[in-house]
Amino acid sequence: MTTTDDAPSPHPRAVFFVSDSTGVTAETLGSALLANFPGVTFARETVPFVDSVAKAQRVVGDIRAAAETGPVPLVFTTLRSPSVKAVFHAAPGTTIDLLSDHLTDLEQALGVTASEQPGQYHGLGNVERYFARMRAVEYAIEHDDGQSERALEIADVIIVAPSRCGKTPTTMYLALHHGLLVANYPLTDDDFPTDGLPPMVAPYRERCFGLTTTPLRLSQVRHERRPxxxxxxIAQCTLELRRAEELFRRTRVPFINSSAKSVEEMSAVIMQSMKLHG
Incomplete structure (x- = not known):
């Protein structure tokens, strides 16, 4: 088992990524969903090669222990065996089957029942494209919220925005669905006043793209994190958004208002504006 914990919290929510193969798909898809909830602290554990009821029951023991000491655990699965899946659906956690609905849709469309062989669906049609996306996700995680300056010169796009304007979900979507190398940088009070972009991203202005929102929407989202x-x-949100938009105009960085757009729509606008192809 491989464990990676987020920032310390008194009661982090346990998350298990469970697979009958390597666990890469479960961890990647599950993490992309969790990226939409940056205010929640997670303790993550990836459990690969769970291909029997006996192995599943051992993992459920860990899930039960986590449930006894903290919030109800989340369990993301990519499993084929009905008997193995049943073990997790009876576990004391919220189990999210990442593939079941999609496989059912495909079975209906193709008129063929999906194979129950463990790991069968991991034989991807375009291996190079798959691994490109995995590398893009790793790059996005490393460069989330301005955490790293390493290899910024190879970024396809650098998303710049005030906190909670949708940087991380958009970054992860572009990485996972289009294989793009995306970094993001949070504008804070320390970045103002300034005539140009923050020093970390200033050398890469032509790769920068800005996000804004409305003061009311930003205030609502931030209240969920820090009531x-x-x-x-509203005053602080209005100030930050005004400064950000003035900065984008002054430095000729394209930007969009994210308040009424989905992640998919924002990603499409960014790709079109930056002439990127996933």
Whole structure:
């Protein structure tokens, strides 16, 4: 078992990525979904090669232990065996089958029943494209929220925006679905006043793309993370958004308002604007 914990929290929510193969698909798809909830702390565990009821029952023991000491665990699975899947659906956690609905749709469309051989669907049609996407996801995780300056020169796009404007979900979507190398940088009070972009991303202005939103929407999202704080106040949100838009215009960085757009729509606009092809 391979364990990776997020930032410390008194009660992190346990997350298990369970697979009958390597676990890469379960971890990648599950992590992309979790990226939509940056205010929640997760303790992640990837459990590969769970291809028997006995192995599943051992993992359920870990899930049960996590449920006894913290919030209800989340269990993301990519499993083919009905008997193995049944073990997890009876476990004391919220089990999310990442493939079941999609396989059912395909069975109906193709008129063929899917194979129950463990790991069968991991034989991907375009291996190079698959691994390109995996590398893109790794790059996105490393460069989330301005955490790393390493290899920024190879980024396809650098998303720049105030906190909670949708940087991380958009970054992960572009990486996972299009295999693009995407970094993102959060604009904070420390970045102002300034005439140009922050030093970390200034050399790559032509690769930068900005996100904004409305003060009300930003305040609502921030209140979920820090209720009744200055950070979430309408005044602070209005100030940060105004400064960001002025910065984007001054430095000729294209930007869009994310308040009424889905991640898919924002990604399409970014790709079209930056002339990127996934």
């Amino acid at each position: 009744n704080s200055r950070y979430a106040s």
